[in-house]
Amino acid sequence: MRNLFALLAGLLFGTGLILSGMTDPAKVTAFLDVAGNWDPSLALVMGGALLVALPAFHVARRRGATIDGEPLQLPTARRLDRPLIVGSILFGAGWGLAGYCPGPALASLTRPEGAPWLFVLAMLAGMVLYEARQWWHGR
Numbered sequence: 001m002r003n004l005f006a007l008l009a010g011l012l013f014g015t016g017l018i019l020s021g022m023t024d025p026a027k028v029t030a031f032l033d034v035a036g037n038w039d040p041s042l043a044l045v046m047g048g049a050l051l052v053a054l055p056a057f058h059v060a061r062r063r064g065a066t067i068d069g070e071p072l073q074l075p076t077a078r079r080l081d082r083p084l085i086v087g088s089i090l091f092g093a094g095w096g097l098a099g100y101c102p103g104p105a106l107a108s109l110t111r112p113e114g115a116p117w118l119f120v121l122a123m124l125a126g127m128v129l130y131e132a133r134q135w136w137h138g139r
Contacts, residue, residue, distance in 0.1 A: 098115070
């Protein structure tokens with residue numbers, strides 16, 4: 001049942017990303033170009049997503065569990081540390097350079113062009129390097 005919920009949530013999320021234009025790198029870079037030819041339409045998408053997510057998140061937080069009964073796991077760290085800042089800079093730079101972030105890149109894999117595939121391969125390589133680093137420091 002848990003995998004079914006995950007599949008349905010992923011399909012709904014991916015469909016929303018495609019329909020909203022979040023999988024179009026040109027639209028994303030135009031949204032990030034606030035000093036140039038700025039396209040604010042994705043701000044409405046993000047605001048709409050918050051309007052949908054916040055009530056559901058509030059209910060899940062009160063229940064302490066997800067819709068399928070799994071315990072809700074929230075981050076407990078409250079301070080800005082070096083890994084968070086470096087990771088945020090890398091995420092923003094990657095988003096601005098490629099026009100993709102992880103969710104839209106995965107949803108874009110339905111396209112025949114190669115750019116989303118290249119981005120996803122680079123993202124997976126980064127994840128493997130991170131896990132290797134964690135493993136190396138944990139030995």
